[in-house]
Amino acid sequence: MGRFFKSRFFVVTVIIALIVVIVPSVLSAMGLSSYVRGALGMIASPFQAAFTYVTDAVTGFGDYFTALEELAAENEELRQQLDAVNDQLYNASLLEEENEWMRDYLGLKRLHIDYQFAEATIIGREAGSQLTVFTLNRGSLHGIAVNMPVLVDDGVVGAVVEVGPTWCRVETMLETASALGAYVERSAQSGVVSGSFSLASEGKCVMEYLDAEADIRVGDRILTSGVGSIYPAGLLIGEVTAIVPDPYSRGLKAEITPAVDLSSLSRVMILTGFDTYSN
Amino acid sequence: MSPQFYTIIRKILAWVGMLFAVAILQTTVFVRIAPFGVVPDLMLPAVLAIAIFDSERTGAVAGIAAGVMIGALGGTGVNLLPLFYMLCAYLVGIWATIGLSANFPSFLVYMLSSAGARMVITLLAVDRIYASYSLLDVFPQLLFPEFAATMLCAPLLYLPFRRVALLFNRRLKLPD
Numbered sequence: 001m002g003r004f005f006k007s008r009f010f011v012v013t014v015i016i017a018l019i020v021v022i023v024p025s026v027l028s029a030m031g032l033s034s035y036v037r038g039a040l041g042m043i044a045s046p047f048q049a050a051f052t053y054v055t056d057a058v059t060g061f062g063d064y065f066t067a068l069e070e071l072a073a074e075n076e077e078l079r080q081q082l083d084a085v086n087d088q089l090y091n092a093s094l095l096e097e098e099n100e101w102m103r104d105y106l107g108l109k110r111l112h113i114d115y116q117f118a119e120a121t122i123i124g125r126e127a128g129s130q131l132t133v134f135t136l137n138r139g140s141l142h143g144i145a146v147n148m149p150v151l152v153d154d155g156v157v158g159a160v161v162e163v164g165p166t167w168c169r170v171e172t173m174l175e176t177a178s179a180l181g182a183y184v185e186r187s188a189q190s191g192v193v194s195g196s197f198s199l200a201s202e203g204k205c206v207m208e209y210l211d212a213e214a215d216i217r218v219g220d221r222i223l224t225s226g227v228g229s230i231y232p233a234g235l236l237i238g239e240v241t242a243i244v245p246d247p248y249s250r251g252l253k254a255e256i257t258p259a260v261d262l263s264s265l266s267r268v269m270i271l272t273g274f275d276t277y278s279n
Numbered sequence: 280m281s282p283q284f285y286t287i288i289r290k291i292l293a294w295v296g297m298l299f300a301v302a303i304l305q306t307t308v309f310v311r312i313a314p315f316g317v318v319p320d321l322m323l324p325a326v327l328a329i330a331i332f333d334s335e336r337t338g339a340v341a342g343i344a345a346g347v348m349i350g351a352l353g354g355t356g357v358n359l360l361p362l363f364y365m366l367c368a369y370l371v372g373i374w375a376t377i378g379l380s381a382n383f384p385s386f387l388v389y390m391l392s393s394a395g396a397r398m399v400i401t402l403l404a405v406d407r408i409y410a411s412y413s414l415l416d417v418f419p420q421l422l423f424p425e426f427a428a429t430m431l432c433a434p435l436l437y438l439p440f441r442r443v444a445l446l447f448n449r450r451l452k453l454p455d
Contacts, residue, residue, distance in 0.1 A: 004335070004369070004373050009336055009339075010339070013336075013340065013365060014362070014366075017361050017366075018362060020343055021359055024350065024358060025358065040351035041351050044299070044306075044351070044352050048307050048352065051307035051308055054308075055308045056311070059312075
């Protein structure tokens with residue numbers, strides 16, 4: 001074994017290797033470049049350029065698919081972010097809606113301090129296009145009883161006509177069986193507002209029992225009179241949109257467009273208690 | 280000129296060409312591929328292959344040439360690789376003569392020990408280049424990946440170099 005390291009070849013080779021290590025290092029430290037290094041670099045540069053070109057082309061081709069995968073992953077990530085943002089927006093809109101609802105509720109409560117409310121959500125509607133009957137998610141277990149008025153901040157919706165343990169049905173003003181005492185805000189002209197089959201499809205109801213000389217005009221606001229003890233007095237029912245003669249009573253009939261947009265309702269307030277003298 | 284002389288010349292040209300090709304590959308293709316994020320040392324398995332398929336002397340000369348080539352094409356400043364490659368090739372060539380053989384498992388054993396020693400050279404380079412460094416960073420971020428990448432790529436060179444060696448008289452020594 002020792003002969004390998006004592007041979008002239010090994011010693012000479014080590015010396016050459018040391019020279020090869022030291023000389024370029026010294027030249028490099030002096031800021032010079034060895035001829036060998038320069039020559040090798042010159043010979044190699046075209047090969048390196050060619051290989052680099054090919055490698056770049058190959059890896060560029062691979063990068064294309066890598067980029068596609070990255071784009072797909074990024075797309076998926078962005079889609080998830082979008083879903084999350086949409087969820088947040090949806091939750092925000094729900095909160096905004098609830099906030100607006102609570103503000104309306106507080107407004108009514110401030111206006112009528114004797115009112116006692118039960119908040120309810122519409123969980124069912126009568127099949128068909130006429131918005132005359134709703135089902136709410138509150139029932140006798142929540143203290144709901146028949147003939148309790150149902151309203152929103154904009155005005156009267158209707159009244160509870162049927163109650164289950166956890167649900168109740170509400171007939172709106174558009175229902176032909178309903179009737180509520182009303183008066184014209186401007187002139188105090190009284191009458192009865194009830195549903196009309198022919199007008200219900202248009203989302204309107206009618207004010208009857210107006211004599212031929214009644215002081216009522218298109219645009220007048222109609223309020224509840226409190227007569228009948230279902231509704232407290234002073235709640236807005238709607239606005240007169242037309243006045244027509246009534247051939248049966250020889251008086252007048254007024255078409256009323258309810259103040260409440262019944263088609264867009266989702267939450268209502270059930271008036272569970274109020275002072276009858278309230279106005 | 281004897282036929283043996285021409286054979287030696289052809290063999291030198293073949294090995295130099297092979298080393299040159301490997302150096303080009305290392306400084307172009309494998310810079311882009313960079314397995315484990317580092318450039319593998321392809322010259323090391325190349326000179327070891329020459330040493331075990333030819334002789335320790337041919338390997339030693341090839342080691343110096345390989346070190347000069349890789350220093351010229353991809354290195355800067357102090358380049359210890361000619362001496363390192365020369366010593367590795369010489370030792371492995373002797374090892375192949377008196378110990379293990381020149382088959383593939385033996386080649387992997389030579390590579391393991393040489394690539395381990397190569398880590399010292401890299402560490403010296405790091406020490407020369409960086410004023411301050413932590414071994415806890417250098418080992419996992421550079422030395423181990425370089426070791427693994429070199430070991431991963433070394434088998435790629437085994438068959439080509441063996442094929443070239445078979446063109447000449449195997450273990451034909453350079454004249455003293």
